[in-house]
Amino acid sequence: MKVKAVECLPVHPGWRKNLIFIRIELEDGTVGWGESYSQYDRDEAVAAQARELLRYLVGRDVFNIRYFCQVAFDDYAQRRSSLEFWSALSGIEMAMWDAVGKVVGQPVYRLLGGKTRDKVRVYANGWGYKLKTPDDYARAAEKVVAEGHTALKFDPLPRPWRTYIPSQHIRHAVEVVRAVRDAVGQDVEILLDLHRRLAPVHAIELAKRLEVFEPYWIEEPCQKENMDAIREVRHATTIPIVTGEALYGRGDFRQVFRDRAADIINPDVSNCGGILELLLIAAQAESEMIAVSPHNYNSTLLSLSATVHASACMPNFTITEYFVPFEQFSASVSKQALTPVNGYITVPDAPGLGLDIDEAVLRALPAKPYPTRSLRHSEDDEQATF
Secondary structure, three states: OEEEEEEEEEEOOOOOOOEEEEEEEEOOOOEEEEEEOOOOOOHHHHHHHHHHHHOOOOOOEOOOHHHHHHHHHHHHOOOOOOHHHHHHHHHHHHHHHHHHHHHHOOEHHHHOOOOOOOEEEEEEEOOOOOOOOHHHHHHHHHHHHHOOOOEEEEOOOOOOOOOOOOHHHHHHHHHHHHHHHHHHOOOOEEEEEOOOOOOHHHHHHHHHHHHHHOOOEEEOOOOOOOHHHHHHHHHHOOOOEEEOOOOOHHHHOHHHHHHOOOOEEOOEOOOOOOHHHHHHHHHHHHHOOOEEOOEOOOOOOHHHHHHHHHHHOOOOEOOEEEEHHHHHHHHHHOOOOOOOEOOEEEOOOOOEOOOOOOHHHHHOOEOOOOOOOOOOOHHHOOOOOO
8 A cells, every 4th residue: 555645744733842743644545644743943953854755655565564664764764863854754654554454454552563461651741841949840840740740750950951050959859859759759750861861970969869759760861972971870779760751762772771771762763763663672672681761752642652662562661751741632633532530641543643633633733833941051051060
């Protein structure tokens, strides 16, 4: 079954960044949908890459998913990696799986070998943006838990993002985590994301002071380009360490596994190469006894469904991400948009990714230019002290 038409649709969901959707149409009229990872100020670059790559999908057999991905990497990208390329390819690959599932009348997970679980656990994210005081975090966390979430993620460090930070930043982060733990109790999982910020000396100090609160993990304490630094943090704390959202394709994960730098990896289905690539990465991790928690800073629509289908097939899956602020948008675009119940999402059984997309709603929400941010100048920087 050949691909007849392709389209890239950037849309604005009403919160923060634009989302990038991929639409492919087959000769028989079947439509497959995918979603590429996007990042504010870089969404146009991702969309441009998707449009260029989509041209080479027209006229190809939609069932040859793995071969198209290989051609895209070898011949189109000439084996030059980038966030834009991998995000574009991921959304296209996802749309191909959705179309194939619809053609054969099967959910994607069955085409991947079948599920190992009926439900997928999720943690809530997106609820902690622009919060400042420990009490702000505590009250917001209470609200998220009251909505039925049993795990939640947030970044406890104050801005600005710096590699070397003053001691008051450490104290602030500790007080934020303390306030959240006191607010939600011991039965709610707390996941901490440091966004690749810190030098090991600060990450280790922070981790040691946070161990008493029993966080589920510390995510990306250091930059992913320095896997030795991440490993150093892992060896200095009892808290599980996560990395992987900024790694793309199987090759980028080799050093994580070789160095045993992480306890859990978090590749994103919308930027790691797609559904099959995510499973191949997970299989690598499984042989190293490393767990997988797919990252999903995307909508709770297509990327979430793709993540759920892939996670259902992973023996070493642990938990995945659910961005609360995208929930209302996703529900307006598809009646089948996945929502958690008591912290879990049931794996959908409808063909493909299991979502009927309301194109009229989607097309009525065009992308918006991201407001120019106040990026710092040299006079804005202060000398950080230990």
